[in-house]
Amino acid sequence: MSEIFGFTAACLVGLGLYGLIVHSSALRKILSFNVLGSGIFLLLGVIARRGAAAGLVADPVPQALVITGIVVAFSATALGVALIRRLDEDDEEEGEP
Amino acid sequence: MSEALDVFTRIAVSLGAMFFLAGTVGLLRFPDTLSRLHALTKADNLGLGLIVLGLLPQVAWPFGALKLVLVWVLVLAASAASSQLVARKVRGGKDRS
């Protein structure tokens, strides 16, 4: 089972990287970054699941890392989106007059 | 007794899943937004209701059951409101013109 999600994680990483390279708009780059991040988190999840031991269904340490990672990735997304929105506002202001 | 309940759960959850399937088919096959919406909300609400119903015998009484019912009610409210919003958006253009 770990292989299935492990492969999925690898594919998500690849998809994210592809998107990061080819997209010209920042929004789509951020979206791709999130896909990439999800792939990495999923990989950590697989590692956690493989580490089931001592009566725990999974190793809690990588899971905690993922939770922290999700928060960090979200912060990055928020900052990126704020930058994009600001640039778009500037565009509109330049366009209007 | 518990076996009878298990059978009930299986039947109800399977029925619920059928409704979801039907709703999804509708979403894909129907020609316009409004009818898609119709298929989706009707089928999904019913489907979820059946699943919740089916799961009720399996969870702790009364809080587990309460939570399940709450889930159903909340989804009901959310889907009602959101389909309303989508519908208005679709019709919005025509109303104004």
Place this chain on the structure above:
Amino acid sequence: MNAVYGLFAGLSALLLVVAGFAVVTRRHFAAVVGFTAFGLLLSLAWVALAAPDVALTEAAVGGGVTGVLLLSASVQMRAKMEVLPSWGVRFIAAVLAAIVTAGLMLVVLMLPDEAPTLAPAAKESLAFTGMGNPATAVLMAYRALDTMLEKVVLLLALVAVWSLGRDHFWGGRPDFDFSTQTSGPLLLLARVLVPVGVLVGIYLFWVGADEPGGAFAGGALIAAMGLLAFFAGVARPPLVGSGWLRWAVVAGIAVFLIVGFGGFWGAGDFLAYPDGLAKPVIVVIEVAMTLSIALTLVLLVVGPPGRRP
């Protein structure tokens, strides 16, 4: 067992298809919707991987708040379609990404058969923390320093987002105005769902010590309710300059620091919890953290002040 495998394989395939759509499609809006769906599907995968805490966090953040954020940006964008580079560039990019993917797959296959794990260690120390949920124990005890730094990251992201405002709007409210067409259903939803949602959020953080949940999932849910209230026009985003807001935003880290230095006095180490008091102390930290997280998430989504104070 095969059925379970099939289910997971199907889920994986669905995940990849949706993610691929979100990455490849040229329409921004569609991509964002696809990504939101991807986030929700991903939380299913987390359930499958026996990580309910992550699933909750992913659903609340990945599928929820991130979706709202991206949506708000895509709505505002002038260009609705992506301009893609030439075929050659895309091909090279695809080849490179494919090589990386293949390499990763190989590495996944090469992961040691006897997976190294900290689960026994975590389990063993669980009793000292008085908690039942090992993931929370990792977050709040073993690797509490990470969690504290992560909260600083969140706070800093807020400062960063605020710093993107304009000087003359400083101290004012964020301009998050979608209430132009406030409608009955939305209003109803806001009135009904928000109180229940906040309750559920508090519940999530409360059970987090022993069961799946935790401060972040709870905070994210409460944040979502706040956003809903703003959407419906039931409430307005707060003034960026207001004092209570500042206090509330920093409360989580502040309590963390106080408890941390209290640890020197109480247990001889930074962030060490005194015997037997670990759980109550952690709950105190989590209360403050949930509040701060909820508020910070809301503020991150609504953006910098956009109206004069």
Place this chain on the structure above:
Amino acid sequence: MTMKPFSMIALGWPMFLLCGLLIRPLRKWLPRLLWLAPLPAFILVFFEDVGAPVTLLLGAAAALWSIGGWAVPSYFPGGRPGVGFIACWLLTLTGSLGVFLVEDRVGFLVFYALVSLPAYGLVVSEGTPPARRAGRIYLGFAILGENLLLAAFVILSRGVMPLPPIATALLIAGFGAKIALLPLHFWMPLSYTAAPIPAAAVLSGAAVKAGIIGLLRFLPMETTPVMWGGLLVTVGFCGAFYGVAVGLTQCHPKTILAYSSVSQMGFLAVIIGMGVATHDGSVATLAAFYGAHHVLAKGVLFLAVGACAARPSLTVAPAALIGLGLAGLPLTGGALAKLAVKAPFGYGPAATLASLSAAGTALLMTHFLFRLADARKNPAVSSGGGLAPWLLGAVACIAFPWVALSMTGLSWSDVVAPVALWKTLWPVLLGGTAGVFLRRIRIPKIPAGDILALATPAVRTAQGAARALGHLDTTLRHWPVACGALLVIVLALLFAAWL
């Protein structure tokens, strides 16, 4: 940095004066105090045992810095050069004296940098476009030399014996850039022509000897392989004759003197090379003696260019004495220097070449004297000044070798013997006569900096390369390219680590 206590005082004193620049009222007086700056170092020479070569060179250099410092105010309107000029002067002075006194390698590099880099400020102090160009080229060479020496010193400090050939090559190239060994010479005519007269005097006389002391100290004559001596001799002789040849085509007295420096430094390199080739350590003292005489003679001749504009009558005759002295005019200090270095040359072809180069020097000096005499009619060539320092310097230049003669192992009777007199006289006569005849021939003009003119295609190539790199930078800074590069780097690193 290690040095003797008194050396610290000798080098601290100019730095102390430098701090005086920070105090506004002192700023006005500082130009008039410049002559004081090298005095502690000069006094040090008389009672501290620093070895014969250092004693000779340091004494002469300190004396020249003092004389030059005395001359500075008379060359600037109101006697007040800019703050930058004073600062650069004092810094260069400290470096110039410091290279003789410091004992460790890193310290040597520090003072070497100090004598090289701030001198840029002296070269460009007139601010004209040629001065700025000269300054750029000078600085380029200074940094080049500094870098070569850095590499050489790192090898030295690793303590590998015998010294790897590359280290010796780097040392020779590094110090060669400082003493304008062929083909690293073209900065010299440009910067000495551009610099104000007192600055040109101290740079050509004193500062350039940092390269000589470096060669003497770091290429020990006893141990350096003979091959390098041969190289130094060859390159040195080429420079000695080349300097004369190109110098003859020049008009400006300062430029002629600069080419004479190229020639003289080449000759000094020959002396050092002979020492290396024969593994004879005593040659170091002789080379230092020759160098010390050149310190004073060249410095003073530059001052003569200025003094000539003020009082030609008091200038031309002593200048002739000193100039032809450089070529070995009997009974002058220069003759002593030439006699002192006779021994290492022996009687072979090297001795003949040495005599010929002396003839060349006489020829060039004759040319210089004519130009000097012409220049007084042409006020554009130099603004006058500094008569008293010039006269003092002239006296010092003539007297100094006689005073220091004992250090070379020669005695008075050796130098007044008729054979010795003839040996030094014939090249002077030959060169002087040729010079007089040459005055009637039109000589084609070569721009100062000679082979620099050939560098234009190289410059163009470099510009093309820079443009190409600019395009490369622009390309790499495209998002897809950079992102793709990132992945390529991942794969390349993996590939490299895995294989």
Place this chain on the structure above:
Amino acid sequence: MSSAALLILVLTLPVAGILLVVVGGGRQARGISLAVLVGNFAVAVGIGGAVCRTGRAVTYSSGGWTAPLGIQLRADGLSVVMLITAAVVALAVGVYAPNEFAVRRGGVETRRSLAFWSLLLAVSCAMNAIFLGNDFFNLYVALELLTFAAVPLVCLTGTRATLEAALRYLLFALTGSALYLLGVALLYGNYGTLDITKLSGLVRYEPGMPLWVAVALMTSGLAAKTALFPLHLWLPPAHGGAPPSASALLSALVVKGSFFLTVRLWFDTVPGQAGMRTGQLLGAMGAGAIVVGGVLALKQERLKLLIAYSTVAQIGYLFLMFPLAGHVGALSGGMLQAAAHAFAKASMFLGAGLMAEVAGSDRLDGLRGMGRALPLTTCAFVLAALSLVGVPPTGGFMAKWQLLSAAFSAGQWWWVVVILCGGLLAGGYMFRAVRPTLVEGIQPAAAIPRLREWVVLALAVCALLLGGFSKKVLELLDIGRPQITEMRP
């Protein structure tokens, strides 16, 4: 509290400062920040003292949870040198920070005052966390903290160009950190710990392809964040466009954060295990940086862009330590270069800011007469330039000396050629930057507080002193290093 607790103090002090700034509004921001930065410096020096006294690395496990379950903080010689460097630079920037970041009259908070001071403290906090971290995930969080502090600093002025530069920086840095995190995940999957000390013990016995995949991913991610050529696309616009105090932080400190992590990875986690080629590859990129950065710096017409490209070039030197790893002088040379560059570059950017304030722009041809208008700044400018060129006895010179020494001892003469060419190029572009300031010219009168000029000079003097005291610094750098057991053939 033991001296080990100082480690946690230096981490939390800036955090407390950020909280106070956010709560207190921008009103007391300056005062709070300066107090915190002074304290930060004092604690950093205290840690240095503790490390020197014991002659060993000082470690601290937060909450008493030891690695691998808990997170360990560890201060060795490298950490101490960088901690103190960062503390000095941050304090200097704080003292320098111009009035635009102070509070308006009447005590009304401004956007810039809140943002700047909290971001300054955040940079300080993140740097401390990076220098002390001994756990790769903890370091990841610290790295992200650094990025989120750095990005808004770029666009503090809010002009379109700086916003675009910031966005580009953010996106590329995120790509880099994603790769880094992927590597971290693989490390955990293979070794079950992220503690550097523990890992270095494990990888010695079980190297293999997964390890090198992880190392390759982490290294390239970090290189992207360090702007190592050819991944420098974001640096020139970001560093060249930011306000001067921000540029100083970005160039002097922020790029050093990810670089420091690379050092931890290569010198502490997998020392002496990578083949010859990996090091050569990193060194080749460094060489490319030195050449391309140097030539591009020569072509710039604006002072700040010139300095930014010089940062690209100087980063190249840092990566020359990797091919020379294992030879005496490689590590110390690289770290000396990092510290010396931090001081010199901060001084240059701050000085450039003052000059731009006086002249009204930072065009090179508009800087004539600066020597007279801002004598102290010009003096600092010259000193800093000398250090960057590597003229003795500055810190930059000692760094080059060490690197050259390592190159000779490794018999890899090509790095010698690179270093020497880099020195020539640096001489060229620094000459272009410095010369106009020394030429006579007229500058409009502008009142620059002397204190700000003194700060610029003090930083340059630090770069100079680093050379003078290099022996002490080298001894300090050696404390707590794992003994180099194997020299590569």
